[in-house]
Amino acid sequence: xxxxxxxxxxxxxxxxxxxxxxxxxxxxxxxxxxxxxxxxxxxxxxxxxxxxxxxxxxxxxxxxxxxxxxxxxxxxxxxxxxxxxxxxxxxxxxxxxxxxxxx
Amino acid sequence: xxxxxxxxxxxxxxxxxxxxxxxxxxxxxxxxxxxxxxxxxxxxxxxxxxxxxxxxxxxxxxxxxxxxxxxxxxxxxxxxxxxxxxxxxxxxxxxxxxxxxxxxxxxxxxxxxxxxxxxxxxxxxxxxxxxxxxxxxxxxxxxxxxxxxxxxxxxxxxxxxxxxxxxxxxxxxxxxxxxxxxxxxxxxxxxxxxxxxxxxxxxxxxxxxxxxxxxxxxxxxxxxxxxxxxxxxxxxxxxxxxxxxxxxxxxxxxxxxxxxxxxxxxxxxxxxxxxxxxxxxxxxxxxxxxxxxxxxxxxxxxxxxxxxxxxxxxxxxxxxxxxxxxxxxxxxxxxxxxxxxxxxxxxxxxxxxxxxxxxxxxxxxxxxxxxxxxxxxxxxxxxxxxxxxxxxxxxxxxxxxxxxxxxxxxxxxxxxxxxxxxxxxxxxxxxxxxxxxxxxxxxxxxxxxxxxxxxxxxxxxxxxxxxxxxxxxxxxxxxxxxxxxxxxxxxxxxxxxxxxxxxxxxxxxxxxxxxxxxxxxxxxxxxxxxxxxxxxxxxxxxxxxxxxxxxxxxxxxxxxxxxxxxxxxxxxxxxxxxxxxxxxxxxxxxxxxxxxxxxxxxxxxxxxxxxxxxxxxxxxxxxxxxx
Numbered sequence: 001x002x003x004x005x006x007x008x009x010x011x012x013x014x015x016x017x018x019x020x021x022x023x024x025x026x027x028x029x030x031x032x033x034x035x036x037x038x039x040x041x042x043x044x045x046x047x048x049x050x051x052x053x054x055x056x057x058x059x060x061x062x063x064x065x066x067x068x069x070x071x072x073x074x075x076x077x078x079x080x081x082x083x084x085x086x087x088x089x090x091x092x093x094x095x096x097x098x099x100x101x102x103x
Numbered sequence: 104x105x106x107x108x109x110x111x112x113x114x115x116x117x118x119x120x121x122x123x124x125x126x127x128x129x130x131x132x133x134x135x136x137x138x139x140x141x142x143x144x145x146x147x148x149x150x151x152x153x154x155x156x157x158x159x160x161x162x163x164x165x166x167x168x169x170x171x172x173x174x175x176x177x178x179x180x181x182x183x184x185x186x187x188x189x190x191x192x193x194x195x196x197x198x199x200x201x202x203x204x205x206x207x208x209x210x211x212x213x214x215x216x217x218x219x220x221x222x223x224x225x226x227x228x229x230x231x232x233x234x235x236x237x238x239x240x241x242x243x244x245x246x247x248x249x250x251x252x253x254x255x256x257x258x259x260x261x262x263x264x265x266x267x268x269x270x271x272x273x274x275x276x277x278x279x280x281x282x283x284x285x286x287x288x289x290x291x292x293x294x295x296x297x298x299x300x301x302x303x304x305x306x307x308x309x310x311x312x313x314x315x316x317x318x319x320x321x322x323x324x325x326x327x328x329x330x331x332x333x334x335x336x337x338x339x340x341x342x343x344x345x346x347x348x349x350x351x352x353x354x355x356x357x358x359x360x361x362x363x364x365x366x367x368x369x370x371x372x373x374x375x376x377x378x379x380x381x382x383x384x385x386x387x388x389x390x391x392x393x394x395x396x397x398x399x400x401x402x403x404x405x406x407x408x409x410x411x412x413x414x415x416x417x418x419x420x421x422x423x424x425x426x427x428x429x430x431x432x433x434x435x436x437x438x439x440x441x442x443x444x445x446x447x448x449x450x451x452x453x454x455x456x457x458x459x460x461x462x463x464x465x466x467x468x469x470x471x472x473x474x475x476x477x478x479x480x481x482x483x484x485x486x487x488x489x490x491x492x493x494x495x496x497x498x499x500x501x502x503x504x505x506x507x508x509x510x511x512x513x514x515x516x517x518x519x520x521x522x523x524x525x526x527x528x529x530x531x532x533x534x535x536x537x538x539x540x541x542x543x544x545x546x547x548x549x550x551x552x553x554x555x556x557x558x559x560x561x562x563x564x565x566x567x568x569x570x571x572x573x574x575x576x577x578x579x580x581x582x583x584x585x586x587x588x589x590x591x592x593x594x595x596x597x598x599x600x601x602x603x604x605x606x607x608x609x610x611x612x613x614x615x616x617x618x619x620x621x622x623x624x625x626x627x628x629x630x631x632x633x634x635x636x637x638x639x640x641x642x643x644x645x646x647x648x649x650x651x652x653x654x655x656x657x658x659x660x661x662x663x664x665x666x667x668x669x670x671x672x673x674x675x676x677x678x679x680x681x682x683x684x685x686x687x688x689x690x691x692x693x694x695x696x697x698x699x700x701x702x703x704x705x706x707x708x709x710x711x712x713x714x715x716x717x718x719x720x721x722x723x724x725x726x727x728x729x730x
Binding site: 006022025026027095096098099100101102 | 703704705706707708711714715
């Protein structure tokens with residue numbers, strides 16, 4: 001089990017996708033890019049759920065993936081709308097410009 | 104019948120509540136009527152109770168539960184026996200007369216309602232004190248009269264001097280009361296009860312009681328009495344208490360409240376009988392106080408201060424009698440003193456009233472002709488207190504002095520000091536009378552006789568001062584039986600004379616002679632020549648004029664260090680230590696808060712970083728056993 005876990009390339013792909021997303025999420029300043037990074041992480045997880053579902057010979061995971069993609073689509077619509085409004089407010093989508101919640 | 108006992112003090116309590124709390128818009132006249140009515144009502148109840156006691160010879164008791172803890176069962180217990188009878192009749196009787204007098208005296212005051220409320224409250228507390236059948240109920244009354252004394256001394260509270268006098272009385276009494284409480288606690292420990300009858304039975308049984316314990320109880324209780332009855336060293340409050348209205352001085356600070364200490368010692372007489380050292384201490388303190396205060400009274404110029412020191416001196420004599428074991432004589436003097444001293448104070452009040460507030464005898468003189476009623480009653484009382492036969496003071500003082508001589512605890516020393524007191528009393532009272540009523544008028548007011556409302560109580564108390572002696576005529580005379588002694592027989596220990604150094608007749612002649620000498624000396628010194636008044640007396644008189652500097656001594660020893668301590672608190676401990684700690688707390692909170700606000704940068708990605716780090720930490724922690 002452990003050997004096959006380490007040799008299965010899907011694990012590395014998912015880890016790579018997630019790490020790229022996480023890194024972009026933490027260091028990029030452009031709100032649009034951050035949103036894209038979040039999507040990348042989400043889809044890395046989706047991919048992993050699908051893989052595990054196949055490995056367990058169960059359809060439930062696949063249903064969950066399709067469901068998650070659907071919700072993500074709606075969520076992206078909301079996210080883009082927020083970014084649009086941020087741009088309207090400050091003519092910029094640089095997240096460091098928005099520090100109104102500073103304590 | 105037994106339900107009447109609590110009603111005795113509930114009536115004045117109701118009067119106090121009505122005047123003080125309920126009917127707050129009452130006119131002065133109506134308030135005075137309520138006050139008088141409550142007092143007279145209480146007197147009527149006392150009379151009917153007395154009739155019953157005299158008829159049956161049995162004490163009337165009433166009690167209800169109060170505190171029951173473990174093996175102690177403390178009760179609201181009241182008893183109306185022959186001893187209480189004397190005190191209760193005296194308190195309500197003289198109290199009623201003084202209520203009547205106050206209507207006239209306080210007529211122009213705007214605090215009449217408050218005044219009568221306090222006066223009624225005092226009566227209620229005093230009646231609780233004399234009817235209580237255990238030390239704890241007595242203590243409730245004891246503190247109640249102390250409170251009323253404080254309230255009434257500072258009655259005219261707009262003057263700082265008066266409120267200060269009130270506080271002085273209260274604080275000095277606290278000192279005594281602390282010891283009194285300790286005495287009660289010790290009683291509870293030793294006897295397991297504070298009821299007079301239970302304690303008496305135990306003392307009479309004397310099974311396992313250590314004499315040392317009894318001595319301590321006697322001593323501690325007496326220290327309480329020292330405060331209440333103004334004995335050395337706690338007498339300093341009584342002269343200052345004269346700041347209150349004069350009827351108050353007459354009722355509380357001469358006739359009734361200050362005798363509470365003597366009442367208590369007589370009630371506990373069964374204990375002092377078997378505690379000879381404590382009893383001797385009582386006698387010696389009484390004799391010393393009597394001498395000490397009498398010397399001061401000889402040179403004072405404020406008419407009320409003279410009477411105040413005289414009261415202290417007479418209280419000393421009463422303690423002397425109680426200390427040598429003659430409780431009946433002590434009680435006898437309490438009663439006669441209540442009459443003549445109340446009369447003297449009321450007379451002084453009448454004079455002060457007539458002279459629009461003048462209290463210095465320098466501004467008096469020659470009032471005999473303009474104030475005949477006041478003069479005659481005052482004169483009778485002066486003769487009574489000086490011990491001129493056949494007035495009341497002669498018999499009571501003679502009985503005290505004679506028992507001092509014959510008692511086992513007495514002796515020549517105590518007798519001679521009592522004799523000296525008796526001579527000085529005659530001297531300063533005559534001096535006061537001469538300077539006030541004889542000679543020519545030295546003031547500038549227009550004196551006038553007081554209204555009948557005020558002179559009626561004067562006549563009534565003077566009558567008591569004149570004929571009060573029949574209560575207890577010497578036994579050898581066989582004229583009338585020893586009424587008072589027979590009445591309270593069995594309620595206080597019987598006086599047992601140890602021997603006769605002098606026959607009673609000779610002692611009586613000596614006592615009277617000394618008294619007459621005092622009178623003659625005062626007449627010669629102050630009556631025959633034009634009196635001279637000096638504000639800065641020279642020589643040994645300075646010592647007396649300044650009252651032995653006792654107040655100044657207490658100032659240096661107690662007041663000044665206490666002031667220093669409070670100053671230390673005010674200047675160092677409060678602002679530096681306590682405020683410092685509070686400020687430190689607030690500063691620490693502030694600093695801590697500002698440190699935490701750094702995290703709230705408002706930058707989303709900083710939050711995200713923390714979140715990721717947190718998630719990572721949780722994952723690592725959860726999976727710590729896997730790898």
